[in-house]
């Protein structure tokens with residue numbers, strides 16, 4: 001399962017990219033706004049792409065098909081490698097159908113049920129983003145929805161890539177990997193948490209201490225010769 005970082009913060013993205021563990025970035029209008037309300041979106045997106053170079057989803061904000069297509073055209077004029085992120089609404093499905101006809105990659109976002117994922121796939125989405133955390137927030141089982149989507153995909157050999165989104169903690173990453181999601185898009189903090197284990201830190205400390213001890217013993221022996 002590939003990992004993307006779900007962020008618009010360039011420092012976070014740079015650091016995640018430097019670790020070599022991410023294959024792409026997803027953004028959304030809220031993440032961009034959280035960074036800096038005055039952020040130059042175009043500049044930030046290009047900066048992110050120069051940093052990571054893999055998948056980069058850029059979300060439209062129109063809610064009608066014509067508007068979405070116009071926005072997509074605008075985005076692609078300055079960033080031809082963009083994956084256009086489209087909300088899971090009827091107008092969005094029509095936009096996905098048209099963009100797919102033009103071989104333009106799309107990521108259908110705000111998917112909360114297997115039937116929505118299926119519809120997005122059938123409209124021609126390249127990626128379907130299933131939001132877990134927001135379901136968990138409503139006491140619904142987000143991981144179960146990802147599992148159901150993966151089961152349907154396996155049974156029917158469907159083509160869209162499944163992105164597990166709205167990830168809240170490392171356990172979500174593990175559960176989505178076990179379920180068979182293709183990608184998890186993870187907030188920076190959760191990504192870093194998922195790399196850590198206290199036994200790694202304490203193990204490293206004892207290796208270093210033992211090595212130092214060994215060097216000191218050697219120095220002592222040499223001193224005695």
Ligand code: E4P
Pocket residue numbers: 006026027028109129131133134165166167185
């Ligand atoms: C995915 O593409 C979304 O940007 C993201 O995962 C939303 O997550 P949130 O529920 O933490 O806002």
